[in-house]
Amino acid sequence: MTRNRPFTITVLTLGLVFLAAPLVFVVINSFNDSSYGAWPPPGFGLRWYRRLFEQDGLLPAALASLWIAALAAAIALAVGTAAAVSLTRFRYPGRGLVDALLMAPLIVPKVAIGLGAFILILKAGGYGQMFPLVGLHVILLIPFAINIIGGALVRIPRVYEQAARDLGAGPVRAFVLATLPQLRTSLGAAFALCFMISFDEVDATVFVVAPNQDTLPVWMYQYMQQYQDPTVAALSTILIALSTLLVVVLVSRARTTIVAGLGGGAAR
Amino acid sequence: MSDTITAPPGAPPAADPPPGRPTRRRTAEAPFARWLLVAPAVLLMAVIFIGSLVQLGDLALRPYANGTIGTGVTFDNIRRFGADAYSWQVLLDTVVLGVVCAVITVVIAYPMALALGRMTSRWGRSIAITLIFAPLFTSVVVRAYGWNVLLGDGGVINRLLLSLDLVDRPLRIMYEYQAVVIAMVHVMLPFAIFPLMGVIQHVHRDVLEAAEDLGASRWYTFRRVILPLTSHGVVLTLQLCFALTISAFATPALLGGGRVQVLSGLVYTNVGAVDWPMAAVQSFVLLLVALVMVALVNVLTRRRRAMA
Numbered sequence: 001m002t003r004n005r006p007f008t009i010t011v012l013t014l015g016l017v018f019l020a021a022p023l024v025f026v027v028i029n030s031f032n033d034s035s036y037g038a039w040p041p042p043g044f045g046l047r048w049y050r051r052l053f054e055q056d057g058l059l060p061a062a063l064a065s066l067w068i069a070a071l072a073a074a075i076a077l078a079v080g081t082a083a084a085v086s087l088t089r090f091r092y093p094g095r096g097l098v099d100a101l102l103m104a105p106l107i108v109p110k111v112a113i114g115l116g117a118f119i120l121i122l123k124a125g126g127y128g129q130m131f132p133l134v135g136l137h138v139i140l141l142i143p144f145a146i147n148i149i150g151g152a153l154v155r156i157p158r159v160y161e162q163a164a165r166d167l168g169a170g171p172v173r174a175f176v177l178a179t180l181p182q183l184r185t186s187l188g189a190a191f192a193l194c195f196m197i198s199f200d201e202v203d204a205t206v207f208v209v210a211p212n213q214d215t216l217p218v219w220m221y222q223y224m225q226q227y228q229d230p231t232v233a234a235l236s237t238i239l240i241a242l243s244t245l246l247v248v249v250l251v252s253r254a255r256t257t258i259v260a261g262l263g264g265g266a267a268r
Numbered sequence: 269m270s271d272t273i274t275a276p277p278g279a280p281p282a283a284d285p286p287p288g289r290p291t292r293r294r295t296a297e298a299p300f301a302r303w304l305l306v307a308p309a310v311l312l313m314a315v316i317f318i319g320s321l322v323q324l325g326d327l328a329l330r331p332y333a334n335g336t337i338g339t340g341v342t343f344d345n346i347r348r349f350g351a352d353a354y355s356w357q358v359l360l361d362t363v364v365l366g367v368v369c370a371v372i373t374v375v376i377a378y379p380m381a382l383a384l385g386r387m388t389s390r391w392g393r394s395i396a397i398t399l400i401f402a403p404l405f406t407s408v409v410v411r412a413y414g415w416n417v418l419l420g421d422g423g424v425i426n427r428l429l430l431s432l433d434l435v436d437r438p439l440r441i442m443y444e445y446q447a448v449v450i451a452m453v454h455v456m457l458p459f460a461i462f463p464l465m466g467v468i469q470h471v472h473r474d475v476l477e478a479a480e481d482l483g484a485s486r487w488y489t490f491r492r493v494i495l496p497l498t499s500h501g502v503v504l505t506l507q508l509c510f511a512l513t514i515s516a517f518a519t520p521a522l523l524g525g526g527r528v529q530v531l532s533g534l535v536y537t538n539v540g541a542v543d544w545p546m547a548a549v550q551s552f553v554l555l556l557v558a559l560v561m562v563a564l565v566n567v568l569t570r571r572r573r574a575m576a
Contacts, residue, residue: 019402102306109551111551
């Protein structure tokens with residue numbers, strides 16, 4: 001291993017610098033004191049944070065995103081866990097087809113889903129409401145939920161559940177008492193990942209939102225198309241701080257699960 | 269052995285039957301449970317996902333004239349797409365962008381995944397994985413802003429190059445093809461590193477030790493052992509990155525500044541211009557490209573598997 005030290009360190013450092021660079025400069029620029037975000041910053045101050053609080057549509061957009069992400073992640077996790085149990089525990093005709101259907105949103109371009117959902121919502125009379133957005137996000141999240149939970153289910157030894165069955169517990173009771181507790185970390189990781197994916201979703205959501213109905217990323221997208229000042233940087237810094245906190249917790253608590261789930265989820 | 273290696277990155281759990289575990293009993297005694305359990309997910313998917321695609325199909329076949337969408341069925345929109353040279357050019361550009369970004373991403377991600385796998389320090393690993401995760405949890409819009417700060421005419425990189433006298437006028441990166449490629453690679457890198465880490469970790473230690481015992485150099489081992497054993501994962505990761513790139517819309521729009529046009533951008537423009545049927549046709553073309561790529565990868569990997 002020692003022979004590869006320089007290679008390992010160089011490759012990783014360069015890659016990590018590339019990954020971190022835009023985030024680092026977003027944070028630095030959010031404290032820029034110049035009137036249009038000149039670089040290098042002539043001075044540092046909090047003017048863009050103050051500007052942030054003067055934005056009208058921002059708070060509703062942030063609250064909408066929080067609600068949508070929380071609801072969509074919860075629903076995706078509930079139906080995804082149930083589906084994962086079925087897909088990992090049973091072999092039956094049609095299973096491959098069901099699996100393909102549930103994974104399909106990973107392959108179908110987001111614009112196609114977004115535009116189709118827009119027409120569907122329009123026809124169903126739900127345009128401008130929040131619930132259809134939750135539904136759209138749920139189907140985008142289901143593949144990730146299934147992959148993380150399915151990955152964990154395959155790895156969990158089933159002897160405890162079988163012991164519970166042998167001792168007379170029904171299938172549901174045995175699952176809830178013996179298997180579910182072992183799934184706890186994975187469920188937490190899956191919820192966090194789904195929450196963040198939904199919270200950041202813009203490619204499909206932008207088609208579906210009504211003019212007076214923004215989510216946070218859509219608000220940012222529209223703001224950035226009009227202005228280039230560091231107001232978005234201030235907002236981004238707050239979001240980066242929050243998500244870094246979440247990532248640190250996740251990596252320390254559920255690294256293998258989430259890495260495996262993301263890997264499986266990503267490469268299908 | 270060959271199974272664990274040729275399995276897709278991260279070994280898709282749903283496809284793998286738990287080895288050596290008695291599933292027979294459960295299947296026999298719970299004939300409806302399996303359907304009951306998948307039903308909610310399948311129902312949601314059928315109503316929202318399939319429903320959306322059906323609406324899209326309906327839209328694509330509606331007559332469109334003078335800004336109004338009529339009723340009935342017509343193939344006019346498909347003909348309009350076929351006759352529009354600009355659409356074809358954008359389609360070609362989109363596919364090329366997808367290939368370029370996918371290849372660059374995997375070329376960067378592979379050695380990073382390899383290096384991560386070789387890392388022995390727990391702390392270093394945790395920090396590296398956190399840094400790889402961090403951008404994943406940061407909106408692409410935020411990251412587009414970050415690249416703007418870095419790559420703009422008066423941005424960090426140009427200031428640095430100018431002050432070092434390496435260039436005499438700012439390099440034009442922002443709102444050009446390069447900016448879109450850089451940002452797309454940044455978006456996809458985490459999505460590529462983790463699956464590749466999965467396949468690389470599946471390469472058995474014994475095989476590497478055998479190669480070393482037989483006198484293979486590190487580079488030879490990599491070229492003749494590790495790379496072939498992980499090629500399946502590499503192909504799948506390429507496909508994933510391609511799919512993500514061709515459907516990305518916010519990143520090219522924000523960093524391409526209208527100069528870099530991709531098909532998903534045309535879809536958005538046409539939605540704004542009320543030519544929804546055209547937008548629907550273009551969405552389907554994009555879907556078709558993604559499906560062709562999946563089919564291609566399936567054929568490729570199946571042949572590889574047959575040879576193995």
